[in-house]
């Protein structure tokens with residue numbers, strides 16, 4: 001099978017570097033084009049990332065000598081790609097404008113940026129939870145007059161540490177009415193160079209701009225139902241979020257307390273629901289799908305970022321410490337890899353779902 005040509009817009013950043021690393025040897029996609037800001041344009045990818053390549057392995061051979069384009073030059077992408085991953089960091093209004101231009105040029109855009117997350121006709125996808133939201137593409141294409149172009153986004157990286165375990169319980173017939181979560185988020189979540197070392201070493205920063213609002217609002221769209229070509233946000237669960245930056249390189253952890261409505265499962269039932277949970281990516285056997293999306297750890301001191309962030313290609317959510325809560329019903333700890341499951345790996349899984357459904361390629 002001829003591989004589908006993938007471009008990465010924002011290829012030099014923290015998320016972009018992860019795309020370059022993770023797409024090596026992908027069975028369906030090959031990197032055909034890399035783009036970043038005008039500062040990087042015209043350089044080879046090796047030159048553009050010199051001194052700031054943050055991955056443990058070397059730059060893959062297929063990317064090393066590619067000449068980086070200007071992400072604002074949509075025509076160059078159109079010539080070289082069948083679709084693009086978008087991981088640029090710019091003013092939100094400019095990102096929205098840019099992503100629209102790409103889609104208008106006939107390119108599907110798989111975005112990591114928050115700019116389009118609440119655009120009514122743009123699905124915010126976690127393929128294990130709301131794969132049916134791809135039906136919004138019909139409305140999107142009708143609204144804009146696009147034929148092959150489309151925009152899909154993934155949610156904020158911290159959500160992945162708890163939203164799938166929470167959804168698994170709701171789907172099993174146990175609606176959750178309230179949730180309090182406290183995140184401990186890795187520094188890679190702030191991009192490169194990110195938070196200054198003097199703010200981070202020996203410290204915890206109890207503020208991440210916009211993150212608590214995202215943690216409280218994005219689940220409502222993901223868990224929402226499609227009615228008349230748009231998502232009706234699900235507001236049945238009250239959420240209160242505390243988001244903290246901690247001196248961990250990769251891996252966002254969340255301590256979560258949940259309260260159920262009229263029906264409450266037992267601890268054993270919850271563990272069984274998590275263990276058995278599977279979604280469309282597992283049914284379709286998508287290349288980046290974790291075999292078991294939720295891994296429950298029985299050890300009393302797990303999950304931990306260093307030990308658990310790479311579980312199943314760094315695409316699984318690790319959960320542990322499920323116990324009773326004296327205020328709500330239960331408490332647990334969730335953990336996921338923020339730049340893989342929460343960013344580039346999540347984007348690749350979205351693209352795989354789109355390919356499987358015939359929207360890409």
Ligand code: NAP
Nearest residue numbers: 010012013014015036037040088089113157189191192343
């Ligand atoms: P980053 O490390 O700061 O990288 C930003 C990228 O955007 C670089 O490639 C940069 O190119 C490019 N860029 C900056 N200004 C530009 C411009 N004017 N025109 C075109 N390209 C421009 O950021 P990141 O952490 O990779 O995050 C990228 C996006 O993903 C953000 O929207 C972020 O919110 C989102 N996200 C990040 C994470 C995470 O864990 N880090 C998780 C989920 C989502 P140059 O190198 O040439 O400047």
